[in-house]
Amino acid sequence: MANSKVKYFLYHILVGGFAILLLYPVIWLLVSSFKESKDIFVTAGSLIPNPFTLVNYPQGWEGFGGYGFGTFIKNTIVFVFWMLVGHLISCSLIAYGFARLTFVGRGFWFAIMLVTLMLPYEVVMIPQYIIFSELGWLNSLKPLVVPAFFGHPFFIFLLVQFIRTIPRELDEAATIDGANTFQIFYKVILPLIVPALATTAIFTFYWTWDNLLGPVLYLNSPEKYTVSMALNMFLSNETVSNWGAMFAMSMVTLVPVFVIFFIFQRYVVEGISTTGLKG
Template sequence: MTNVNVSARKPFGKIAAYCFLIILSFACMVPFFWMISTSLKTKATTFQFPPQWIPADPQWANYVNAFSFAPFATYITNTLTIELFVIIGQVVSCTLVAYGFSRFRFRGREVLFMIMLATMLIPEQVTMIPTFLMFSKLNWVDTYLPLTVPAYFANPFFVFLMRQYLLTIPKDLDEAAKIDGANELQILWKVLVPVLRPSMTIIVVFTFTNVYNDFMGPLIYLNSPEKFTLAVGLANFVSSRGSEWNLLMAASTVVVVPLLLIYYFAQRNLIGGIASMGIKG
């Protein structure tokens, strides 16, 4: 009798859990639905009460008008240019550093690794002014160099993730490659890099999101309007046409599309990489 009651509770528990998750998902999607709905409204009907979720007369021209009032095409090009160089820098540098920490044995390796991890505890606000002064002395202000060059010095968090992943890969693969005459770089490139695709996907997705949403960096280092990124461009759009929320939501809808696309196409490797990420020391 007890077993029957327990087995009867399991389907009920699953149904309740799924219902709760569905309700929570809809609650999280409400701002996104409101953004799309507002992007298709007129200025007069933006804040009408009760809210009209499906506009009776969709204003598709809002998207055209939003892009005519601000050079969002230029902002997108600038952002994707920075994205390209930063992603390449993060993947290459983090892979090399993680490979060194996971495969090479040298004196002070663990101490250096702990020092690298400790740098993540330093707030960004503490280093903001010294970093700006350094780049100013190098005459890099109003260029993309301060936004891209630091990516080639490895991110401690990404190095930690990739190192933990490398520790789960048997060293027998390295030994077999050495027997065939491969050097360290050949082992990394031909043997380990194909296996590291899930962890590299995590780095690419997280880096893309961080750079895409970065507002403070471009705001500090970029002065020329033609060099602005999407985050700064949207902020300027708010300051210049803040009362036209329908146009702002139209621009925001277009801006959020690349983020949705990269998560959609990378979700299999992203979820698999996070699930298989080891915690081996």
Template sequence: MNTLSNKKVGTFILSIAVWGFAIVMIYPLLWLFSSSFKHTTDVYVLAHQLIPTHFYWENYVNGFKGFAGHSFLLFFRNSLYVTVLSVIGTVIASTMAAYAFARIRFPGSSFWFACMMLTLMLPGEVLIIPQYMLFNKLDWINTFWPLIVPSFAGGAFFIFLLVQFMRGIPIELDESARIDGCGRFHFFAKIMLPLIVPAIVTTAVFKFIWTWDDYFAPLLYLNSAEKATVSLAIKSMADPTMETDWGALFAMSVLSLVPVIAVFIGFQKYIVDGISTTGLKG
């Protein structure tokens, strides 16, 4: 009985600790959502109060008007355009590269895989100037191409994730397919792809979130307001030279989280499957 009571007490304490940690983690989101319904002055005066005294629904109306004569709908469309194409490019390139590393033995495969893995330890800051000079030579500055085209070269992290997932699939499938006269492309398209759906969805979701939330790359390559993405547009709404409409800014920040949360919740099952089985060999 004492052992059972100790377990219950331990479980209760652990539950309280988890709930407390969850509240600490989710409080900034609750504060952001609450502030999106407050007047700008109340954001400062009633910063500690989660429930607004008056709900200013016009914050969402004013925020959606955007800035520089452009509606926020344009910025959402820009972000969606860049994000979707980046996801498509990353999934296609990373999946094909991972299949080559995981299933095809070619000269120097181990060396090139090691080189690919080494790029994970390369700080992104050292690539900024060379990439900018390259895209400037191509006359791609103030276009979406610098944000999209690199994705069609894949990503080292995603290639590694997919390689580990593919290595968990029995090699006997390849041998059986070859005996039946199945070529590499047919095997890849008809057999391998359906088996690695969780890893592909995990790749797509992570790439979607990272691209949608990216602020630095659009700031570096996009100069005009009509090409701004959501993250860049939200930052541009905060004007240090005049009074900022914080209520409208927070309202647009809340709306910018909707696609990310929806994608994460909608594909949560695949993300768990894709991560939990990565690295396991059959």
């Protein structure tokens, strides 16, 4: 009994220490946001701000170019919203087709979809830019949002695996009751894949919220910048970088990430494990 308690104690000490090690960069970022910019790297090894200052937060919130940081947060929320709508609608419908419908070349097209999952974004970046430029979509969210309505291979694969764990007898029962293909999807499949849809939504939020490359390619006007682009603007190669303001606004942008994770973390685990139906 005593040996078991010692193991239990040592286990929690080890896990707690490892957690602190992983959280150290976030702790350092938080502490640095309360330091003066000129002292951040001079006293980088200290976790005690000396002197303690709050000036970085109002400075960072003022933004730049006449646009406050709230504008960039609003732009990012709009960006995330449409990405969520696009991914949830398109990926669920496409996954349902691959998992439940029978059509010519289903295995071939599913394999092609998986191949695109392994295709680096840098390979298609220039061709996509040329296409969107010809369409006149530059300096707007269209090049970033419209592709989301055509599915994402990772989320399609995740949802396909989840749908396959749902017994087909439910589909057959719905068919006997007179349901058509879309009604089966909407009334039978969709309510049962909520954990996987939640996982899709959470990962879409994470990947969109801190996306820098896409907005940098297509957005040119400061009033349309996202938070990732705004944070990058605090750095300068010509003048002194405002590290304090950047760290302060970095902490502000981390708040939604932590909130979403702690509220919906159980859906992440449940969705990825693809456990399907519960008894």
